[in-house]
Amino acid sequence: MKKILSLVAVIGLTTSIYANDNTGCGLGSLIIKKQDTVALQVLAATTNGTSGSQTFGITSGTSNCSKPNNYVSNDKLNRFVSENMDELALDISAGHGETLATVAKLMNVEDNAAFSSKLQANFTSIYSSENVTSATVIDSIAKYM
Template sequence: MNQNLEEINMKKIISLIAAIGLTTSMYANDNTGCGLGSLVIKDQSTVMLQVLAATTNGTSGSQTFGITSGTSNCNKPSNFVANDKLNQFVGENMDELALDISAGKGETLSTVAKLMNVENTPEFSAKLQANFSNIYTSENVTSATVIDSIAKYM
């Protein structure tokens, strides 16, 4: 009976190691991700150290903060637009915004420019008008995709 208990425990340990290995396979082998794990565990030359770094990143929640703030060995994305008002406004005004961008002017487009802190609205509007088909790529385009596309022309 003791042997069966040891065998069950060994299977649990092997399953746990396999699960951790699958979780960390999402990360590149030489880059386990940014966050607390990458700061604390600088030597990631072995699989076990990479697993520990990735697990630390995942369980501490520091990776998300690092990505959005550009800290903890993370690079802040260049197209990142963190503006809840912008997200809500574009989501609620997709059709009007499309019309304004196609015309190169309009109240909806001006509001988006203000929410994105654009300094030269006429130049910004002209860029968006010239790239309308790259912003509104289909009838089913999402507001998040539209915002990301617009951000490229800031």
């Protein structure tokens, strides 16, 4: 029993070291609101880890978690950009166009004019070589949002 408790404590401490704000988001952060001692932080982190709620919370944006803005995981955006790399390059260099407007829509951009202008000004860093990948283009575009 002591070995199990020691293992749980080590896992909890390790999780709390690497998690956001010591214990991160998830069920533990919902149940244990005041985490002012190491023991409470370990308990919250262990609850997050053992319940699987932290992973679910991060993907869904629930349980005190924020959903990351990682556009590379957006399948529609990935497919569209990879199928339209040349057209997108032309639109970005011109500062307008149908392909650029579609990318803006897929990325939930509110101000298309400012977005297009910013991308046009940074065209050479977005399309840094003729062998640039669509994932790199998307990551570069996301930097200018």
